[in-house]
Amino acid sequence: MSQAQPVRPRLQAALNGDRDHPAAPRTPRDIAAQARAAVTAGARSLHLHPYDDDGQQTFAAEPCAATLLAVPAACPGIPISLSTSADVEPDSRRRMALVEAWTELPDLVTANQGEVGIVELCEFLATRGIGIEAGLLSLDDARRFIAAGIAPRCVRAMVEPLDADPEDAFAQAQAIEQALAEAGISLEQVHHGDGIASWAANRRAIPRGHGIRTGLEDTPLLPDGRTAKGNGDLVAAAASMLGWPDGSKRPESFP
Template sequence: MLLQAALNGNRIHPATPRAPEQIAAEARAATAAGAQAVHFHPYDAVGKESFDADDCTRAIRAVRAACPGIPISLSTSAAIENDPEKRFRQIAAWEEMPDLVTANQGEDGIVELSELLLSRGVGIEAGLLSAGDARRFVASGLAPRCRRILIEPLDVDPADACRHAEAMEGIVIHAGITLEQVHHGEGIACWAVNRRAVGRGHGIRTGLEDTPVLPDGRQARDNAELVEAAAAIIAQATHA
């Protein structure tokens, strides 16, 4: 059962890592706490999320040095660059490749970008944020070449988030897609989504990109504390 740590995104939190050495330190702590893979967004020198090849290379190399053998996933989110053509050009210029990328299936140009990355040996984590995304993913034909599916409801309410996770899961399963699934939510709802997923045998993701709070609502100290809480959910389900 995969436990992935999502280390930063655009989260405002005292422990959110941005510089390569900060990302590497958080990755090391998260993997020591139980994460089996790490996902992060590189930043530029002025603190902005970046697809620039040099920024990505520095971050990837720092994490690989700190966490040998741990799979690295980068973002391709339109929230970082909303012009599909510019995003494609920036990512096409990457020299140091991550093991994986998240590719949100509802975004313009994502199929073409996924094709590019697949051609360069990068695994695709297909991000589904809605039932519409799930249907687009099924129709795209990308599934046989993807590594896994990310079920990512963004609802604030835990019950709504779980309901939408169930809907997305149902669409892909009904289509006969048997890829590994990793589920997460946003904020406090992340934990309800995680628990539901573990109960169904799916992997989960946590970290400061997804939630700044622990299951009891207290602010988390850092990524490692969030990973410890997620690992406890897995352990409880495994030994139940």
């Protein structure tokens, strides 16, 4: 873990996921290089998906450890969040076994609240001192999260509507935020979406005081519709939206 000090989040970079893009990094070395570019552009937290030698996303201990050693070496002090998505391992028991075998630990994980076995996974990770980012992809996810009662074990809520249409993504984010507020959940929030709609989610979040996320996992497109060359371009665009065009107003890292 990077042992970064907690401050309010503003900008997280999601470096890869399953995005089909020439710059989407897969190896520890490439992930570290893209991480460095994202941090240079303004990211103050990193979310990533380790890959195995066959180019497949994995929770296996060895490739996760290799990535978790490479990225902090390139970006010291920057908190790292790993995926725990069921898209990587659909079998919840198998996922738990793989995560239990981790030898290097991330600062954070993103845990999608609509998945089978996610509450048990969150409870286990919390015992290991790993921060939980509660992934809320829909209003139903938010309702499940509220009902589960695990908000006190989480460090923030990731409001991440997957709607392709920007207006729909905007409305979904609004509904999720309202549900959390009505439930009395005051966790910090980081907002993003998918594709070009991700920028709509970002724009809505900024004046409301929330953090935002961008990167090749979320979108290959810049706000004007051009294809980004890499994570650095996307983070620079998000930093500009936040008012950091020259980097002079960037905050410190957040866990």
